[in-house]
Amino acid sequence: MKIMFVANRVPYPPYRGDKLKIWNLAKRLSVNHELHLFTIAQDKEELQYTEKLKTVFKEVHIVYLPKWKSVIKTALAIFDKTPFQVAYFQSKLFAKTLQGALHGSNFDAVHIQHIRMSRYFKNLLKNNAILDLPDAFSLYWKRRAERPGWPWLRWFATIEQKRLLHMERTFLKEFPLTLVCSEEDKQYLSEFTEAKIQVLPNGVDTEVFYPRVNFRHEPFRLLFTGNMDYAPNIDAVEFFCSEILPLIKVQHPEVKFVIAGQRPVKRVLNLASDCVSVTGFIKDLSEEYAKATVVVAPVRFGAGTQNKVLEALAMGVPVVCTHVGFKGLGIESGEGAFMALNAYEFAAEVNRLLENEQNRNQMAGKGIQEVAATFGWDAVATKLVMYLESVKLKS
Numbered sequence: 037m038k039i040m041f042v043a044n045r046v047p048y049p050p051y052r053g054d055k056l057k058i059w060n061l062a063k064r065l066s067v068n069h070e071l072h073l074f075t076i077a078q079d080k081e082e083l084q085y086t087e088k089l090k091t092v093f094k095e096v097h098i099v100y101l102p103k104w105k106s107v108i109k110t111a112l113a114i115f116d117k118t119p120f121q122v123a124y125f126q127s128k129l130f131a132k133t134l135q136g137a138l139h140g141s142n143f144d145a146v147h148i149q150h151i152r153m154s155r156y157f158k159n160l161l162k163n164n165a166i167l168d169l170p171d172a173f174s175l176y177w178k179r180r181a182e183r184p185g186w187p188w189l190r191w192f193a194t195i196e197q198k199r200l201l202h203m204e205r206t207f208l209k210e211f212p213l214t215l216v217c218s219e220e221d222k223q224y225l226s227e228f229t230e231a232k233i234q235v236l237p238n239g240v241d242t243e244v245f246y247p248r249v250n251f252r253h254e255p256f257r258l259l260f261t262g263n264m265d266y267a268p269n270i271d272a273v274e275f276f277c278s279e280i281l282p283l284i285k286v287q288h289p290e291v292k293f294v295i296a297g298q299r300p301v302k303r304v305l306n307l308a309s310d311c312v313s314v315t316g317f318i319k320d321l322s323e324e325y326a327k328a329t330v331v332v333a334p335v336r337f338g339a340g341t342q343n344k345v346l347e348a349l350a351m352g353v354p355v356v357c358t359h360v361g362f363k364g365l366g367i368e369s370g371e372g373a374f375m376a377l378n379a380y381e382f383a384a385e386v387n388r389l390l391e392n393e394q395n396r397n398q399m400a401g402k403g404i405q406e407v408a409a410t411f412g413w414d415a416v417a418t419k420l421v422m423y424l425e426s427v428k429l430k431s
Contacts (some may be wrong), residue, residue, distance in 0.1 A: 037144040037428060040137065042074040044152045048085040052263050052343065054170055058149055059092070060239060063402050064417035066092045074137065076101045076130055087285065097137070099130040118155075119173075119199040125152040135160060151200070154207060164427045167211045168236060172221040176200040179337035179360070185267065188207070205229050212427045216421075218365075234423060239416040240346040240407055247352035247404060248326040249268065256291045256390060258284075259328035259353075261321055261344045264300035264314075268338040268360075275379075276334045277307050277343040283383035285311070288390055292410060293332075296324045325351045329396070330389045333357035334382060343374060346411050349403030354396050358387045365406075372403020 043058050050059035062071055077083060077100050089096045092163035106124045113123035138146075146165035148154055148413055154167050177197035181190050208214045208231035215236040216222050222233050242407040260276065260363050262269040273295050285289055291311065295304060298317040308314045318324055325331065338360050345365065348355045355373040362375040369375045374389075376382035409415070 037424060038142065039072070039141045039424060040141075040146040041072065041073045041075075041093070042072055042134070042148045042153050042156070044147065044150045046075050046082040046085060046089075047073075047078050048082075048088055054149060056343065059422055060241060060413045061289060062092045063414060065421065069421075070094050072137070072141075073097065073145070074130075074134055075099075076125060076127060078103050078106065082133070083096075085137075088412045094281050096425075099127055099133055101127045101130065117199055117202060119151075119203055120196055121173075122152050122155050122203070126155065131156055144428045147420075147424065148211075149204065154203075154211075156228055157211075163213055165211055166213045166215060166423055166427055167208065168215040169217075169221070171217055172204070172224045173175070174204055175221065175224050176338050179257070180267065183337050208233075213423060215423065236420055236423065237411055237416055238343060239344060239413040240343070240350045240411050240414045242408060243323050244349055245325065245347045245350040248322075251326045253329050253353075254292070254327045255289055256290060257327055257329050258293045258386065259324055259331045259348075260293070260295050260297075260333065261318075261324065261331070261347070262297045262342075264297040264304045265293065268335050269297065270301060270303055271337065272333070272335045273304060273307060275336060276332060277312060277324060278333060279379040280382050280386075283313070283379060284390075285385050287387050291390070294324065294328070296321065310372075321347065322351065325353050328353050329354045331387055332382075332386065335360045344408055349373060350407040350411070352397075352401070352404050354389050354403065356382055358382070372406060 041062060045055055047055045047058035048057045052056050065071060071093045072095045073089060074097045077098050080100060083098060086096050086098065106257060109126050110120050110124045113120050138160055144164065148157065148167045150375060151169055151173055157165060169281055174197050177193050177200055181193035181197055185221065204225060208229050212232065214231045214233045216225065216233060217238045219235060222235055225233055249296055251367055260273055264270065281293055287431050293312045294315065295307065296315045296318045300316055305314055325348055331344065331353050333345055333355060335342065335358055345355050349372045357373055358378055359377065362373060365373060374385045376385050
């Protein structure tokens with residue numbers, strides 16, 4: 037197939053999030069299919085990755101959209117019903133580039149990554165296009181609006197949630213197929229839209245994240261990973277340090293908590309102490325997982341599944357997480373990951389794992405099996421090809 041990939045960010049370097057997903061899927065699809073990338077750069081330094089991207093994509097089209105222009109477009113969105121994050125990524129030049137490509141080339145299928153890019157297809161042919169959502173965004177913003185915090189932030193989250201809900205309700209059905217990364221997101225969206233929705237799970241690179249047989253973890257080492265300028269992650273580590281870690285230390289005063297992730301904001305840096313370390317960017321996160329006794333994911337708002345949970349399970353490290361990190365996995369609590377609904381339950385699960393190595397090893401084995409069967413990138417890529425074939429233009 038000749039496939040157009042439309043991404044809201046340059047998918048390289050593929051360290052975390054949506055960049056990771058696009059890169060890993062495209063790398064595998066490029067073996068048997070012809071891929072063309074259309075994406076937006078907000079930093080001119082990203083243009084240097086064009087040649088690297090061409091090792092996977094036959095053609096790479098990157099449109100530069102300065103952040104100052106995005107800020108203006110976001111501010112102007114106050115006067116209409118466009119979700120702010122959709123307005124942020126609007127570019128007339130990018131729209132013109134897409135329009136020219138769709139009218140000048142015969143793509144068998146189009147893969148649109150993120151609701152932020154869907155607006156470009158409002159007036160374009162899309163009967164062979166799949167909209168791939170990282171998660172149900174109105175659900176994410178609903179949960180964010182319900183969290184305690186500054187009143188103006190909750191006000192903003194409420195407005196964004198309503199705008200996204202309207203867009204999901206009215207626009208998703210325009211595509212022949214919409215993908216989400218978990219059954220939870222699918223069920224949520226299916227309650228109010230007639231769109232055809234299927235699941236394409238997040239994946240994990242099992243060639244990078246695999247059990248280190250001869251690598252001993254560091255006792256009583258707890259790990260959290262993720263982009264540390266991302267609101268759910270910031271809230272998660274603050275919640276863990278203020279409400280969960282003190283409960284764990286009552287039984288295990290020697291415990292160490294490591295926050296590993298790029299771009300830590302001041303609120304995260306301020307958490308550093310004699311028992312909490314903030315690493316900043318880590319090129320090879322697999323080494324951090326290998327050293328950890330338990331991975332924690334106390335995320336209180338968001339949607340979908342979390343890479344940190346999948347990566348830990350793939351490496352045989354047990355995980356304790358909230359419902360936000362758990363429901364999208366499609367497993368029972370105890371199959372490598374444990375769900376906790378409050379600080380006391382969370383601390384109790386962590387303490388049980390710290391105290392029982394046999395239990396940790398048993399749970400870890402279940403997690404490895406589940407990830408290999410369902411979340412390996414090869415399996416996810418195969419599923420995406422099936423979906424693309426289902427909307428492929430008939431010759």
